[in-house]
Amino acid sequence: MDKKLVEALNRQLVAEYYSGYLYLQMAAWLERRNLKGFAHWMKIQAREEACHASIFFNHLASRGAEVVLDKIDAPPNAFKDIADVFEATLEHERSVSRSIDRLVELAFEVKDHAARILIEWFVTEQIEEEASASEILEKIRILGKEPGPALLAMDSSLAGRAFSLPAPLAEK
Ligand SMILES: [Fe+2]
Numbered sequence: 001m002d003k004k005l006v007e008a009l010n011r012q013l014v015a016e017y018y019s020g021y022l023y024l025q026m027a028a029w030l031e032r033r034n035l036k037g038f039a040h041w042m043k044i045q046a047r048e049e050a051c052h053a054s055i056f057f058n059h060l061a062s063r064g065a066e067v068v069l070d071k072i073d074a075p076p077n078a079f080k081d082i083a084d085v086f087e088a089t090l091e092h093e094r095s096v097s098r099s100i101d102r103l104v105e106l107a108f109e110v111k112d113h114a115a116r117i118l119i120e121w122f123v124t125e126q127i128e129e130e131a132s133a134s135e136i137l138e139k140i141r142i143l144g145k146e147p148g149p150a151l152l153a154m155d156s157s158l159a160g161r162a163f164s165l166p167a168p169l170a171e172k
């Protein structure tokens, strides 16, 4: 495999762990404020991100490329309020989408179509990632006027989120 692409895939693998780390930190912040449904949603999000890292791991390993794990940065741990948490989530997912786009372009450039097909799964996944963060943020903004009972109702509804294994792992 192309050396530049292998390095970029390794960086993305670590970035996926960072996403998981960020969401786990947010889960802790939410749980401490007794928003257990929101915290549950974030913990599931963190598990999904660890799965994303595994998808890159499996791809590199199965193609005989070196997996090199770098350090994971510490995520922010202070947030103004719940809207701030989901603004940061949406902003983070948008920046992930930009790195995924750059990865597709690199795979094209070095004509690695196996990697390109793998990365294209993430292009589609990112639409959903941005949409779900944006939907929750919009709802929080609507509730802005009357956050009390409506926020608690939203908290109970998010408590029902189920974990599902991302398709590239489920196929194995
Ligand atoms: Fe991800």
Ligand SMILES: [Fe+2]
Residues within 6 Å of the ligand: 019, 049, 093, 096, 129
């Ligand atoms: Fe994500």
